Amino acid sequence: MKIDELQRVAEYIVSAQKGILAADESNPTIRKRFDSIAVESTEENRRRYREILFTTDGIERYISGVILYDETLRQSASDGTPFAKLLWDRGIMPGIKVDKGSKALALHPGNKVTEGLDGLRDQLAEYKQLGAKFAKWRAVMEINEYDVPSPYAIRANAHALARYAALCQEAGIVPIVEPEILMDGAHDMERCENVTSRMLESVFDELDAHGVLIEGALLKPNMVIPGMKCPHQASPEQIAEATLRCLRRHVPAALPGIVFLSGGQSAEDATQNLNAMNAMNVVNAMGEHPWQLSFSYGRALQAPVLATWKGQEHNVAAAQRTFFKRCQLNGLAREGIYSRVMENS
Numbered sequence: 001m002k003i004d005e006l007q008r009v010a011e012y013i014v015s016a017q018k019g020i021l022a023a024d025e026s027n028p029t030i031r032k033r034f035d036s037i038a039v040e041s042t043e044e045n046r047r048r049y050r051e052i053l054f055t056t057d058g059i060e061r062y063i064s065g066v067i068l069y070d071e072t073l074r075q076s077a078s079d080g081t082p083f084a085k086l087l088w089d090r091g092i093m094p095g096i097k098v099d100k101g102s103k104a105l106a107l108h109p110g111n112k113v114t115e116g117l118d119g120l121r122d123q124l125a126e127y128k129q130l131g132a133k134f135a136k137w138r139a140v141m142e143i144n145e146y147d148v149p150s151p152y153a154i155r156a157n158a159h160a161l162a163r164y165a166a167l168c169q170e171a172g173i174v175p176i177v178e179p180e181i182l183m184d185g186a187h188d189m190e191r192c193e194n195v196t197s198r199m200l201e202s203v204f205d206e207l208d209a210h211g212v213l214i215e216g217a218l219l220k221p222n223m224v225i226p227g228m229k230c231p232h233q234a235s236p237e238q239i240a241e242a243t244l245r246c247l248r249r250h251v252p253a254a255l256p257g258i259v260f261l262s263g264g265q266s267a268e269d270a271t272q273n274l275n276a277m278n279a280m281n282v283v284n285a286m287g288e289h290p291w292q293l294s295f296s297y298g299r300a301l302q303a304p305v306l307a308t309w310k311g312q313e314h315n316v317a318a319a320q321r322t323f324f325k326r327c328q329l330n331g332l333a334r335e336g337i338y339s340r341v342m343e344n345s
């Protein structure tokens with residue numbers, strides 16, 4: 001394991017103003033996104049859409065890494081340049097989603113566990129050859145009003161995340177560890193904080209037990225946020241306070257960075273909530289945050305781009321302007337200097 005290299009890549013990904021574009025939608029997910037703008041999900045349309053994102057002028061100032069899907073890592077731009085090379089040449093690290101999605105956890109009704117460990121060692125070796133510098137595995141858990149997620153589901157998902165992370169580091173690839181507590185449902189913020197705490201505690205226990213080098217990994221968690229159907233929604237400051245409290249209790253200071261997922265928040269909310277956390281740096285009574293707080297947004301970076309593009313070539317320039325602006329605003333949120341009025345400038 002090349003410790004220095006892992007640490008260098010992890011630190012680069014969370015360098016000042018920068019974050020990750022999550023463009024690793026599996027084919028069923030991108031089909032849903034394309035359906036919403038009446039675009040057929042053909043291999044060429046998926047390639048063209050990703051090319052529009054990756055060739056947007058100036059994004060390398062705010063985007064340090066892109067998570068790709070297996071198909072995309074094997075695709076090229078219109079001029080024949082493989083996407084991984086195109087990104088690398090712009091100073092953007094290519095990454096790869098390696099999990100195979102979540103399946104029902106046997107004997108635990110309502111709970112799921114993410115699959116994909118079988119054959120992962122060989123797969124990582126191939127992805128490394130194709131240019132991947134980092135990888136991502138998402139454990140996704142719903143909250144219901146009873147006992148979901150169960151303690152065992154939390155443990156099983158944390159264990160899988162740690163086995164994946166260890167295999168990545170063995171292959172010289174930085175693991176992004178993504179335990180996502182979904183914001184679907186009517187649960188309140190306290191419940192989200194409680195479940196997120198249990199999950200993070202279990203994840204770092206397992207990472208430690210598996211010998212994963214914390215300095216050479218990144219965490220991609222949900223923010224602590226009330227469920228979408230909860231009647232009591234929270235302000236960005238309340239979300240920031242609860243999220244930071246939860247992270248400080250469970251995430252080692254040795255971790256270089258935390259790259260939040262957007263999880264269904266609007267593009268503006270995801271930017272504002274990240275901004276609120278970074279604005280609490282230093283001025284917060286607890287002192288400076290021990291890790292970089294960044295983004296690894298899928299929907300919050302792409303939803304406005306898809307709505308502008310609509311599959312039409314004559315909309316490409318406008319779609320790229322929209323994408324650049326979202327990257328720039330999240331770059332400002334990295335520094336805690338974003339303000340909602342900038343949305344209209």
Ligand code: 5MM
Nearest residue numbers: 022024025026029261262263297298299
């Ligand atoms: C881009 O969406 C990713 C892949 O999802 P599927 O496996 O369902 O196709 C997803 O893992 C994504 O990287 C993260 O959840 C963050 O995306 P959001 O939209 O929550 O920021």
